[in-house]
Amino acid sequence: MKKWFLKYFIIILILLGITAGTIIVIDPFFHYHKPIAGLYQYYNREPYQNPGVIQHFDYDTAILGSCMAENFKPSLFEELLGGTVIKTPHQAASTYNLFQYASMITERDEVKRIYWGVDIWTLELDPSYAHDPIPDYLIDHNPFTDVEYLLNRDVFESYNSVILGHTFYKTQSGTMDSAWRWADSAVFSQKEALETKSDPSAFGSLTPEQRAKNFQENLHHRILYLVESNPDIEFVFYYPPYSIRFWKQMLENDIFYERIEYIRILTEELLKHPNAKVFNFQGKKDIVTNLYLYKDMVHYSDQVNDYMTECFADGSYRVTPENFEEQLSAFVNLIETFDCSIFETDITTCMDLHEYARHNSDKYIWIISLKQIDNDNEGQLSNILDTLQLKSPQETSNHAYWILEGEQEVDFYETTKNFSKNIDYGGLQIRISTETVPEIAINDIKYSSKQNGINLVVWDKNNNRVIDSININERSGELVHY
Amino acid sequence: MIVQRVFEKYLSRIPKIILWTSNFLFLTASWTLFRADSVSQAFDMYRRILACSGREINDYMIQNAIPLEIRTVTYVLSQLWPSITYTAKYISLFICLSVMLLILKGKNAQELTKIFKPNTKNCILIAVLTWLCIISFSGVSTFLYFNF
Numbered sequence: 001m002k003k004w005f006l007k008y009f010i011i012i013l014i015l016l017g018i019t020a021g022t023i024i025v026i027d028p029f030f031h032y033h034k035p036i037a038g039l040y041q042y043y044n045r046e047p048y049q050n051p052g053v054i055q056h057f058d059y060d061t062a063i064l065g066s067c068m069a070e071n072f073k074p075s076l077f078e079e080l081l082g083g084t085v086i087k088t089p090h091q092a093a094s095t096y097n098l099f100q101y102a103s104m105i106t107e108r109d110e111v112k113r114i115y116w117g118v119d120i121w122t123l124e125l126d127p128s129y130a131h132d133p134i135p136d137y138l139i140d141h142n143p144f145t146d147v148e149y150l151l152n153r154d155v156f157e158s159y160n161s162v163i164l165g166h167t168f169y170k171t172q173s174g175t176m177d178s179a180w181r182w183a184d185s186a187v188f189s190q191k192e193a194l195e196t197k198s199d200p201s202a203f204g205s206l207t208p209e210q211r212a213k214n215f216q217e218n219l220h221h222r223i224l225y226l227v228e229s230n231p232d233i234e235f236v237f238y239y240p241p242y243s244i245r246f247w248k249q250m251l252e253n254d255i256f257y258e259r260i261e262y263i264r265i266l267t268e269e270l271l272k273h274p275n276a277k278v279f280n281f282q283g284k285k286d287i288v289t290n291l292y293l294y295k296d297m298v299h300y301s302d303q304v305n306d307y308m309t310e311c312f313a314d315g316s317y318r319v320t321p322e323n324f325e326e327q328l329s330a331f332v333n334l335i336e337t338f339d340c341s342i343f344e345t346d347i348t349t350c351m352d353l354h355e356y357a358r359h360n361s362d363k364y365i366w367i368i369s370l371k372q373i374d375n376d377n378e379g380q381l382s383n384i385l386d387t388l389q390l391k392s393p394q395e396t397s398n399h400a401y402w403i404l405e406g407e408q409e410v411d412f413y414e415t416t417k418n419f420s421k422n423i424d425y426g427g428l429q430i431r432i433s434t435e436t437v438p439e440i441a442i443n444d445i446k447y448s449s450k451q452n453g454i455n456l457v458v459w460d461k462n463n464n465r466v467i468d469s470i471n472i473n474e475r476s477g478e479l480v481h482y
Numbered sequence: 483m484i485v486q487r488v489f490e491k492y493l494s495r496i497p498k499i500i501l502w503t504s505n506f507l508f509l510t511a512s513w514t515l516f517r518a519d520s521v522s523q524a525f526d527m528y529r530r531i532l533a534c535s536g537r538e539i540n541d542y543m544i545q546n547a548i549p550l551e552i553r554t555v556t557y558v559l560s561q562l563w564p565s566i567t568y569t570a571k572y573i574s575l576f577i578c579l580s581v582m583l584l585i586l587k588g589k590n591a592q593e594l595t596k597i598f599k600p601n602t603k604n605c606i607l608i609a610v611l612t613w614l615c616i617i618s619f620s621g622v623s624t625f626l627y628f629n630f
Contacts, residue, residue: 004600011609012616019617045622132623153614154622157550 020150028159040166043179065117071302080313124211183302189482196296238279283331362406371434372398
């Protein structure tokens with residue numbers, strides 16, 4: 001029996017050694033070293049991997065924020081602003097989450113600049129509250145607690161197998177641009193932005209007094225503390241542009257003016273510090289009132305991230321002591337006066353194709369694309385096109401586009417294969433593509449669904465905006481608003 | 483356990499399947515108290531469970547509730563035979579039920595200790611199981627994104 005136990009313990013020790021050794025070499029959380037060249041980089045859980053990215057990657061600039069920062073492209077920062085950039089966002093980050101990351105970043109001597117996305121409501125939370133916290137064993141500098149990483153079943157089985165599998169199959173490795181990015185799989189749609197329920201004010205049921213107290217503590221002991229104790233690092237704070245619907249809801253919930261006051265106090269305090277810059281994108285009307293840039297009330301498309309990056313480079317929307325009051329008043333005025341009824345019209349609620357076709361009028365420009373997948377379905381497709389009063393393409397052509405102004409067809413194109421066309425129509429820069437995912441973009445903003453079949457985008461000439469985007473299933477004729 | 487000891491005579495007359503089901507429900511209900519942050523939250527959970535409002539369970543939650551092993555089997559099967567992608571989950575369910583049957587019909591730990599004879603085969607098996615238990619102590623938590 002003694003021998004049996006000896007063998008038993010030796011086998012266990014060997015297995016534990018293999019487990020720990022594999023994790024040290026592959027190091028999915030970058031806890032011990034940078035990614036090994038040639039090994040697939042797998043970005044999956046921010047609180048577990050961000051500390052390693054911060055401690056071991058080469059950079060002089062870091063981007064922090066919540067999911068609003070996840071679609072930033074560090075490569076675009078490098079191109080426009082120079083330096084070497086990492087991105088360490090944290091979904092639903094509290095101020096304390098970002099404070100933890102920023103504290104680690106400031107320990108690196110080479111760091112020159114930190115971008116910090118301010119979701120103003122997170123300053124109302126308890127200053128010690130960490131949402132989805134970083135595991136202690138990754139940041140406590142205690143080698144003994146590393147056992148939780150080295151003998152971790154999820155890391156050993158899931159992370160290692162994904163990394164080795166992708167390395168073996170030579171899959172395109174993750175990069176700082178693709179890390180944490182969700183924009184490619186999201187559908188940005190006015191309908192979703194109008195319908196999705198989200199309650200960002202519901203972080204517990206804090207009283208206004210508690211919120212004010214937490215705000216002061218977050219302001220002084222988290223944000224200003226970092227700015228003041230790191231005078232050699234430039235902090236760039238930015239207020240991301242949530243949709244008009246979010247702010248309207250804040251207005252309805254009687255919390256809008258309180259949050260504006262917090263923005264005012266925070267900005268005033270930051271502007272007193274020479275190493276702090278502030279950008280405010282919340283008043284950018286053509287973004288916040290275009291719900292096709294959102295997948296819900298707050299989460300905007302990657303196009304907005306790119307735009308913000310360009311602004312960081314050229315100084316647009318930078319807040320200064322001179323323009324601060326004017327900017328904030330314009331924003332408050334926009335929220336108070338904007339009429340959201342334009343999002344819900346007869347056309348946006350119409351679910352019947354025949355009735356929808358009757359809405360076509362001189363007020364609108366219809367931009368329609370076709371990517372037909374099922375060639376055995378000509379009859380139904382013809383019916384749909386007849387209903388919309390569109391010229392049917394030849395039988396061999398299963399890709400096409402039409403541009404209608406009222407009932408008058410002003411442009412038509414058909415082809416047998418995928419296409420991508422740029423059209424300048426009366427000042428509108430229209431791009432219609434059926435390559436990979438079908439796409440209709442106007443003035444560089446994508447409006448159509450990413451679905452095959454018929455996509456139709458309605459441009460309202462009077463209001464200079466898209467008022468509806470639908471996809472029509474070529475088989476069933478079913479109409480879905482986006 | 484007290485109830486079981488006191489009423490052993492009567493309980494033995496009840497079909498096993500009813501006993502198992504009631505035991506499972508009792509454990510689920512009592513563990514809810516430990517899982518909840520407060521008694522009121524526990525009662526809120528009971529209310530929601532018993533309300534049977536018919537709302538769908540979040541697909542993401544279901545995915546994360548499926549053990550890694552089952553997900554792996556489903557994945558491997560669907561990779562080997564892409565045509566069975568949709569039926570792979572039923573194959574996984576079949577495996578689960580088979581394992582359950584094996585557990586119910588096979589000998590339990592106490593019964594096994596009585597017939598245990600140390601040899602190389604069971605040494606390796608038990609060492610591997612112990613290793614699995616040790617590394618299962620630590621995991622990566624799943625992020626559930628409900629209230630951004």
